Amino acid sequence: MFCESRARWHRRLLLLLVGAAAISAARSAELTVEVLDPQGQGTVDVVIVVTPETLPPHSTASATIDQVRKAFVPQISVIRVGTAVTFPNSDPVAHQVYSFSPAKRFDLPLYRGRPYAPIVFDQPGIVILGCNIHDQMIGYIYVTESPYFGRTDARGRLILRNLPAERVRVTAWNPYLSEQPPEQTADLRSDGRLSFRLTRSPRAPRKAIDPRLREY
Amino acid sequence: MSYARPCAVLFAAMTLQTGHTAEFGAYELNTQIDLRAVVVDTPYESFTEGGLGLLRFDESHDGLRLGRAMLNARGPLTETLWADLTLSATGDHAAHAVDLTEASVEWRPYPRNSLRFKTQLGAFYPPISLENRAIGWQSAYSLSPSAINTWIGEEIRTIGLQQSVTLRGAAIQQPFDVTLTAGVFGYNDPMGVLIFQRGWALHDRQTTLFDGLPRPFTSPSGDTHIEFFREIDHRPGYYVGAEYRYQDRHAVRALHYDNRGDPAKNDGKDSAWRSRFDSIGWRSEFADTTLIAQAMLGDTAVGASTDGRGRFILEYWSYFILASQRLGAHRFTARYDRMYTDTERGATFFDSDQTATAWTAAYLWDIDPHWQFAVEAIEIDGSLRQRAALGQPTDADERLLQLAIRLSL
Numbered sequence: 001m002f003c004e005s006r007a008r009w010h011r012r013l014l015l016l017l018v019g020a021a022a023i024s025a026a027r028s029a030e031l032t033v034e035v036l037d038p039q040g041q042g043t044v045d046v047v048i049v050v051t052p053e054t055l056p057p058h059s060t061a062s063a064t065i066d067q068v069r070k071a072f073v074p075q076i077s078v079i080r081v082g083t084a085v086t087f088p089n090s091d092p093v094a095h096q097v098y099s100f101s102p103a104k105r106f107d108l109p110l111y112r113g114r115p116y117a118p119i120v121f122d123q124p125g126i127v128i129l130g131c132n133i134h135d136q137m138i139g140y141i142y143v144t145e146s147p148y149f150g151r152t153d154a155r156g157r158l159i160l161r162n163l164p165a166e167r168v169r170v171t172a173w174n175p176y177l178s179e180q181p182p183e184q185t186a187d188l189r190s191d192g193r194l195s196f197r198l199t200r201s202p203r204a205p206r207k208a209i210d211p212r213l214r215e216y
Numbered sequence: 217m218s219y220a221r222p223c224a225v226l227f228a229a230m231t232l233q234t235g236h237t238a239e240f241g242a243y244e245l246n247t248q249i250d251l252r253a254v255v256v257d258t259p260y261e262s263f264t265e266g267g268l269g270l271l272r273f274d275e276s277h278d279g280l281r282l283g284r285a286m287l288n289a290r291g292p293l294t295e296t297l298w299a300d301l302t303l304s305a306t307g308d309h310a311a312h313a314v315d316l317t318e319a320s321v322e323w324r325p326y327p328r329n330s331l332r333f334k335t336q337l338g339a340f341y342p343p344i345s346l347e348n349r350a351i352g353w354q355s356a357y358s359l360s361p362s363a364i365n366t367w368i369g370e371e372i373r374t375i376g377l378q379q380s381v382t383l384r385g386a387a388i389q390q391p392f393d394v395t396l397t398a399g400v401f402g403y404n405d406p407m408g409v410l411i412f413q414r415g416w417a418l419h420d421r422q423t424t425l426f427d428g429l430p431r432p433f434t435s436p437s438g439d440t441h442i443e444f445f446r447e448i449d450h451r452p453g454y455y456v457g458a459e460y461r462y463q464d465r466h467a468v469r470a471l472h473y474d475n476r477g478d479p480a481k482n483d484g485k486d487s488a489w490r491s492r493f494d495s496i497g498w499r500s501e502f503a504d505t506t507l508i509a510q511a512m513l514g515d516t517a518v519g520a521s522t523d524g525r526g527r528f529i530l531e532y533w534s535y536f537i538l539a540s541q542r543l544g545a546h547r548f549t550a551r552y553d554r555m556y557t558d559t560e561r562g563a564t565f566f567d568s569d570q571t572a573t574a575w576t577a578a579y580l581w582d583i584d585p586h587w588q589f590a591v592e593a594i595e596i597d598g599s600l601r602q603r604a605a606l607g608q609p610t611d612a613d614e615r616l617l618q619l620a621i622r623l624s625l
Contacts, residue, residue: 094242096295098326100387107326109295110242128387132296132326136464138386175389203391207464207501213349213356216341 029165029188034195035156035172035181042156043202046174047078050148052164058082059147062118065129065139067095070209072129072139076175078149079141084118096132103127103143126173136209140175165189176202243291246351248624250283258614260603263414264308264421266430266440268603270572270596271616272360272419282307283359283420283620285314286352298322300340302352306421315424318353318373330387336378339425339445343380343397343457344368344471346499346508347538353422357506357549358578359592359620362536363416364495364512370423371410371444372473376401376452395459397471405448405477408489408516412530415570415600416555433566433605439485449478449488469497479517479526490526491516504542511535519562528562547580555598566605572598590620 031050035043061083066073068090079085089095089112097108103125108116110133121127121143129139142149148168150158170184181196254273261267262274273281285305293299302318320338327333341348345365347355353369355361361369378399385392413432423429428443453475461467474492481488493514500507513533517526533556540549553574559567578592599611 093244094292096326100326100328110292112242128389130327130384130386132324133298135332135382135384176391204463204465206386206391212351214351216343216345216349216353 029163030159030161030192031163031168031170031186031188032193033152033158033160033170033172034193035152035198036195037156037198037201039201042152042154043174043177043198044152044154044156045076046152046156046158046172046177046196047076047142048150048152048158048160049078049142049144049146049171049173050160050163051144051146051169051171052148052166053168055145056147060084062086064088065141066090067097067131067137070131070134070137070211072137075139075205076151077139077141078151079121079143080147080149081122081124081143081145082120083143084120085141086115086118088115089113094133095137098130098132099127101125101127104141107132126175134209135215136206138206142173163188170194172196174202176205178203243289245290246286246288246624248284248286248352248622250285250620250622252281252283253619254278254281255617256615258616259609259612260614263410263417263429263432266432268414268432268600268606268608269614270415270417270600271594271614272417272421273616273618283618283622284352284354286354288351293321296324296326298324300338304352304422304424306424308421309430310424311427312424315426317422317424319425327384327387330384332382332384334380334382336374336380337376339373339375340378341368342372342374342378342399342455342471342473343395343459343469344372344473344495344497346467346469346497346510354420357508357538357540357547358551358576358580359590359618360418360420360576360578360594362510362538362551363418363534363553363555363574364510364536366418366420367411367416367534369421370417370429371404371407373404373423373425373445374399374401374455375403375425375445391463393459393461393464395461397455397457397459399455400452401454401475402450402452403445403447404453404475405481405488406442406444406446406486407475407477408491408518408530409442409486410444411532411557412489412516412518412528412568413602415557415568415602416532416534416553416572418553418574418576418594418596433602435486437482437484437486443486446483446486448483448486449481451476451478451488453477465502466500467498469495471495473514480520480524487518489516489518493532506538506540506542508538508540509536515560517561521561526561528566529560530557530568531560532557545582547578547582549576549578549580551576551578567601569601570598572596572600574598586624588620588622588624590622591618592620593617 035046127141131137260269262269287303320340323335350356380397382395455473457471477488477490495512497510517529519527536553538551555572557570574596581589594616596614
C-alpha cells in the first residue's frame with residue numbers, strides 16, 4: 001500500500017518535472033530580429049512584436065512616457081494591452097497631452113511636474129500622442145495583445161528571449177516607414193533569426209523642436 | 217541714458233511677474249535686454265530721426281545704444297484660450313518708453329481628428345516671415361531681418377481675427393503638414409506711407425502699437441509723424457495664406473495681402489493707403505545649415521483719382537536669400553537683399569524710386585542659456601531718387617557694424 005502510493009507519488013513527481021522541463025523548453029526560445037533598409041543598413045526604433053498562437057493571460061504592467069525639451073521620451077513606445085502609462089512632464093513649461101486615435105482617446109488638461117493618474121490602454125492599435133500647446137510634439141504608442149515585443153537598436157537589431165518555442169507571427173512597425181513590411185512567420189523550435197528587408201528607406205524623423213523658437 | 221527708464225520699467229515688470237510665475241505654473245515669461253555698440257558710415261540721417269537713411273542708426277548714434285528691451289508673457293486664460301503679449305522698448309524717440317508690439321488671445325481647441333484649428337484675435341504678425349521665429353518676433357539668424365521682414369515689422373500688424381486650419385500629417389502618419397490661413401483686420405490704413413516715402417530698409421526696430429515713426433516728408437496737412445495702426449476708411453482688409461511643411465525641415469509659405477484701403481479717404485491727419493502684396497517664402501533646414509529665400513511683390517496707392525486707383529501708385533518688390541550655418545553654440549549667417557520701388561503714377565509730383573542691394577553678415581554666439589553675443593555688418597548699396605528732393609545725394613553706400621550683448625531671462 002505504502003509502496004504503491006510512493007510509486008504513484010514518484011510518477012507524479014516525474015510527470016511534473018517533465019512538464020516543467022517542457023514548459024521551460026517552450027519558454028526558452030530566443031529570436032534575433034534584424035531590420036535592414038535597401039542599402040543593408042540597420043533601421044533603428046522599429047517596433048517588433050512576436051505573437052504566438054496562444055497568448056499568456058494579461059498581467060498588470062506599467063510604463064512611463066516623459067516630456068523633455070518639448071518632446072515625448074521615448075517618442076516611440078510599445079506596450080501590451082492593459083498597460084497603465086504615466087505621463088510625467090519634466091519640462092519647465094506646461095503641456096496638454098491628447099490622443100484622438102481610435103485605440104485610445106484622452107486629454108490630459110494643462111499640467112506641469114506631477115502627472116495625472118496613469119492611463120490604461122485597453123485596446124490594441126496605434127495611438128498617436130500630441131500636445132495641444134506644442135503642435136510639433138508627436139509621440140507614438142504601439143499597443144499590442146502580445147507580451148513579446150521590443151524596439152530595434154541603432155544597428156537595427158533586437159534580441160527577444162524567453163519566447164514560446166512554437167510557431168509565431170512577427171510584425172515590424174515604425175511611423176517613419178513609407179511602407180510597413182509584411183508580417184512574417186517563424187517556427188521558434190528551429191528558427192533563431194529573422195530579418196525584415198525594407199523596400200524603401202525610412203524617412204528621417206521630423207526635426208526636433210528648438211525650444212527657443214516659436215510659431216509666427 | 218535714454219534707455220535707462222524703459223529698462224527699469226521692464227525689469228520691474230519682470231520682477232513683479234516672476235512672483236506670479238510660481239502661482240500660475242503654466243505661464244511662460246521671457247525677457248530680454250539687448251545692448252548694442254554701433255558704428256555707422258552713412259551720409260544720411262536715419263529714418264528713425266526723420267531722415268532718408270535706410271539703417272536704424274546713423275553717424276550721430278555711434279556708441280552704445282539700446283537694441284531692445286522686451287518682455288513676452290504667454291499663458292492660459294482657460295484650458296484652450298491662450299494670451300500672448302509682448303512689450304518692447306527701443307530707447308529712441310518713441311512716444312512711450314514701453315509699448316506693446318503684439319497682444320492677442322488664441323483659441324486652441326483640442327484636435328478631434330487630423331485637422332487642427334486655431335483662432336487668433338488681437339494684434340499680431342500675419343504668417344509671412346520665415347526668419348522671425350525667435351520670441352518677440354526676432355530673427356533667429358541675424359540681428360536685423362531682411363528688407364521684406366523689416367517692412368513687416370515697421371508697417372504691418374494684424375489688428376483683427378485670424379483663422380487657420382492645419383492638416384497634421386503626423387496624425388495620418390504622413391511627413392507633411394498643410395495649413396490654410398485667413399485673416400480680417402482693421403487699423404492698418406496708413407500702411408504703405410513709409411515704403412512710399414523712404415523705400416525698403418534693414419533693421420530690427422519693430423513699430424509698437426501706439427507709436428509710429430517720423431515722417432520723412434511732411435504730409436499736406438502738415439503732419440510730421442506716421443501712426444501706422446489707425447482706421448481711416450472703415451473698410452476691413454484681409455489676407456489668405458497657405459503653408460506646406462515637410463518633416464518640419466522644409467517649409468513653403470505664400471500669402472496674399474490686401475488692406476482694401478480707400479485711397480480717396482483722409483481723416484485730416486493721414487490718408488488711407490491701398491496696399492496689397494503677394495509674398496512667397498521657402499526655408500530648408502538641414503542638420504546645421506538653414507537656407508531661406510523670400511520674395512514679395514506689391515503696390516500701394518494714395519489720393520483721390522477719377523479711376524479710384526489713387527493719385528500716386530507705387531510698385532515695390534524685394535527678395536532675399538539667406539544661408540546660415542550653426543557650429544555648436546555659434547551661428548554664422550550671410551544674406552543678400554535686393555530692393556526695388558518705382559512710382560507708376562504721380563512721379564512728376566513725387567518720384568519714389570529705389571534700386572538697392574544689401575549684404576548682411578552676422579555672427580551669433582549663445583554663450584549660455586541666458587547670454588548671447590552677436591556681431592552684424594550690413595552694407596546697403598543703391599539709389600533712392602526722392603533724396604534729391606531734400607538736396608541729398610541719391611546714391612551712397614550705407615554701412616553699419618553693430619555688436620550686441622543680449623541677456624535673456
